[in-house]
Amino acid sequence: xxxxxMPSRLMPSPDALETRVGDETVLLHLVNAAYYGLDPVGTLIxxxxxxxxxxARIRDDLLAAYDVTPDILTADMDRFLxxxxxHDILVPTNA
Amino acid sequence: xxxxxxYDIASYGDMMVSEPRMSSxxxxxRAAVTPGCRVIDLGCGPGIFAFLALQFGAGHVDAIExxxxxxxxxxxxxxxxxxxxxxxxxxxxxxxxxxxxxxVLLSDIRxxxxxxxxxxxxxxxxxxxxxRPGGVQIPxxxxxxxxxxxxxxxxxxLHGPWDDRFGLDLTPAIRFGTSSMRRMAITxxxxxxxxxxxxxxxxxxxxxxxxxxxxxxVATRASRIxxxxxxxxxxxxxxxxxxxxxxxxxxxxxxxxxxxxQPVDLAAGDRLHVDLRATYVDHSYEWTWVTAIxxxxxxxxxxxxxxxxxxxxxxxxxxxxxxxxxxxxxAGATLxxxxxxxxxxxxxxxxxxxxxxxxxxxxxLGLTADAxxxxxxxxxxxxxxxxxxxxx
Numbered sequence: 113x114x115x116x117x118m119p120s121r122l123m124p125s126p127d128a129l130e131t132r133v134g135d136e137t138v139l140l141h142l143v144n145a146a147y148y149g150l151d152p153v154g155t156l157i158x159x160x161x162x163x164x165x166x167x168a169r170i171r172d173d174l175l176a177a178y179d180v181t182p183d184i185l186t187a188d189m190d191r192f193l194x195x196x197x198x199h200d201i202l203v204p205t206n207a
Numbered sequence: 208x209x210x211x212x213x214y215d216i217a218s219y220g221d222m223m224v225s226e227p228r229m230s231s232x233x234x235x236x237r238a239a240v241t242p243g244c245r246v247i248d249l250g251c252g253p254g255i256f257a258f259l260a261l262q263f264g265a266g267h268v269d270a271i272e273x274x275x276x277x278x279x280x281x282x283x284x285x286x287x288x289x290x291x292x293x294x295x296x297x298x299x300x301x302x303x304x305x306x307x308x309x310x311v312l313l314s315d316i317r318x319x320x321x322x323x324x325x326x327x328x329x330x331x332x333x334x335x336x337x338x339r340p341g342g343v344q345i346p347x348x349x350x351x352x353x354x355x356x357x358x359x360x361x362x363x364x365l366h367g368p369w370d371d372r373f374g375l376d377l378t379p380a381i382r383f384g385t386s387s388m389r390r391m392a393i394t395x396x397x398x399x400x401x402x403x404x405x406x407x408x409x410x411x412x413x414x415x416x417x418x419x420x421x422x423x424x425v426a427t428r429a430s431r432i433x434x435x436x437x438x439x440x441x442x443x444x445x446x447x448x449x450x451x452x453x454x455x456x457x458x459x460x461x462x463x464x465x466x467x468x469q470p471v472d473l474a475a476g477d478r479l480h481v482d483l484r485a486t487y488v489d490h491s492y493e494w495t496w497v498t499a500i501x502x503x504x505x506x507x508x509x510x511x512x513x514x515x516x517x518x519x520x521x522x523x524x525x526x527x528x529x530x531x532x533x534x535x536x537x538a539g540a541t542l543x544x545x546x547x548x549x550x551x552x553x554x555x556x557x558x559x560x561x562x563x564x565x566x567x568x569x570x571x572l573g574l575t576a577d578a579x580x581x582x583x584x585x586x587x588x589x590x591x592x593x594x595x596x597x598x599x
Contacts, residue, residue: 129495131518138522140515142495145417145488149524149531 118190119204121166128201139201154192219252225459227449235443239311239343240265247337249300249314254280256313261289268293271300301332308339319390319460321349321408321439322485322492327416348442349408355400355424356436362470385466387519388494393436393462395454400424405483416487423480426473434466465496468512476503493517544569548586558583
């Protein structure tokens with residue numbers, strides 16, 4: 113079950129910059145002036161968001177790639193997205 | 208050997224003969240000093256402006272410098288009979304409280320750009336706490352300027368090492384070079400547009416260390432653009448100042464370039480729009496430049512590149528995560544040793560006594576007396592005040 117208050121579609125904040133080496137990503141929010149590190153799974157989610165995929169599509173892609181139950185993955189992914197939303201790295205989109 | 212500020216004494220010497228920088232500062236200081244006034248020389252180095260302020264009639268100078276070069280300043284003050292009118296403070300100005308607010312606040316703690324390390328927070332604090340209301344600041348305004356730069360050598364230097372070599376794909380490394388502000392000599396004939404102001408820093412009001420500005424640069428002739436030339440011009444007071452522009456006398460600050468991710472061909476009249484941001488993070492700056500092109504005969508612009516100094520470094524996410532507020536540190540093998548050393552700090556034991564105790568407590572480490580002392584110095588040095596001191 114997905115978080116009912118989590119927007120289904122998100123996008124990177126225009127104030128968020130990224131640098132990627134291999135399968136890990138570092139983000140910088142230019143207003144908060146803070147860095148954030150993403151592990152390989154976080155990087156996959158980030159890439160999905162940049163590609164304009166909604167949460168359901170990103171979740172399905174991760175389920176296909178990792179041996180994890182849907183409930184656990186959804187909870188982990190929503191926690192991750194909520195954290196990025198709270199830090200303004202992600203913003204909701206109505207598209 | 209360079210010091211804490213990155214300058215050695217020879218570098219300070221270079222600054223003193225860098226013209227018209229030096230004469231502009233001297234003239235502005237002479238104009239600002241009134242008989243008996245108080246002056247703050249912020250980042251005094253070997254003390255030249257402190258000495259000149261007294262020569263011009265100031266009654267007292269507070270000379271502030273975290274770097275050991277201040278010891279030379281004190282020696283030179285004694286040699287010139289000025290030591291009794293200067294308070295030297297070795298440390299950051301944010302830790303200094305003057306006997307009385309200053310009438311004049313002079314500084315040059317820029318790097319190659321005025322947005323450099325903690326320059327802006329230092330100035331904002333000094334203006335508020337150390338300068339009397341209505342006091343004179345030198346400098347007053349810096350203006351960062353940009354122009355289109357055509358320099359094939361820049362692109363060659365950044366791309367060449369990684370382009371199609373040895374049958375290997377090394378191209379992911381290119382962006383590390385093209386994402387940093389490059390200090391380099393730029394001649395005026397390499398500029399393919401008129402300069403444009405992009406960021407102005409008014410030291411009499413600035414508080415926010417972050418800065419952002421936009422400019423539209425119009426190509427004066429058809430050319431391949433490799434990046435943006437960037438420099439700053441300084442206004443010290445109403446009449447004194449200097450320019451670092453290519454074509455002007457070379458100054459200690461030098462020129463810099465913001466490379467484009469790829470060279471771009473422009474026709475005469477084409478515009479290159481740039482949105483430049485400087486973000487203050489951890490006492491340093493991340494530079495971000497977003498470019499777009501607008502052909503001369505078209506109303507719309509097309510996005511080119513989003514580049515940032517963030518992308519010039521290999522940042523280890525694991526190391527980054529260790530700085531996060533949610534990180535839970537775990538005790539490593541060295542923690543017990545470091546904790547033991549810190550517990551020995553009681554204001555009575557010498558470092559040699561602490562080193563001896565360390566060897567007795569941890570014989571399995573096999574530390575020699577020298578190694579134990581180095582370990583003590585390393586651990587204690589992080590946790591005890593060592594550099595802040597006022598002396599005359």
